[in-house]
Amino acid sequence: MSRPESVYCPGVAGPGVWEGKTHPDGVIVRSGPGKDFPSKGERLPGGCTLPLAGFCHGQTLRDAWLDLPDNRWFRLNDGRFVASTVVFGNPGPDVEAQPCAGGIGPPELTALEGNLTVKGERLPMVGIARLREDLRWEQVALVPADHDRATTSLAEPPGTRIAVVACAAAAWPQQGIAAIVTEHGLVDQTDRVADPQARHAACRAPDRPAAHQ
Incomplete structure (x- = not known):
């Protein structure tokens, strides 16, 4: 049984593939996946409750709760968009990004250098x-990128296997690279990280601050 329309945010039609709650300060709805769209x-x-029909990748903003980058934009049934950063509620793992006008492709990694600079x-x-x-896979770092480049320093001993993963947002892993720590830095093993546990551990979301529970 579908929800009555009155339970949704005003002017928003349901049902959705999933639902989220708008940020306490309210949410601006836009014509495309970025703040430059009207x-x-x-x-x-x-x-209020938002029924959400899908998402695409667009302009990166900072999550209102975690203060971490997120480039997902959630689509309403009528084709309008809201930034994921101001909606509490993620799509299920089986929901994939769809192309949208004004959007971009998913994040990708292109190179690992030293200990450790990641390019993408x-x-x-x-x-x-x-x-x-x-x-078991354990997260060791979650690093915001600056102009498609993220830099950190690892203290793992030689021989440690690591997974370096492009995160569209916290808890939203994309493509990854398997590597091993050597005496002189990281050696790219050139294969994708196939283990879902490795990718999800790498992009694991930190706990929300108590003020936002």
Whole structure:
């Protein structure tokens, strides 16, 4: 049974593939996936339920709760967009990004250098995980990118297996690279990180601040 329209944010039709709650300060709805696109309709009030139909990649903004980069823009049923950064509620893992007018492709990694500079394209953030002795993946860094480049310093011993992953947002892993720590830095193993546990560990979202629980 579908929800009655009255439970949704005003002027927004459902149902959706998933739902989210608007930020307490309210949400601007736009015609495309970026702040350069004009607003369309009234500002949505805070704390109302949004039925969401899909998402695409667009302008990177900072998440209102975590203060981390996120380039996902959620699409409403009528084709308008809201920034993921001001909506609490992620799509399920089976929901994939779809192309949209004015959007961009997903983030990608292009190179690893030293210990450790990561280069990529359309790159909001990089997550890094290491394989522990018990064969579980553990996050060691979540680094915002600056002009498609993220730099950090690893203190892992030689021989440690790591996963370097492009994160569209916290908890939203994309393509990754498997590498191993050597005496002189990182050696790119040239294969994609196929292990879902490695990719999700690398881009794991930190806990939300208590004020936003």
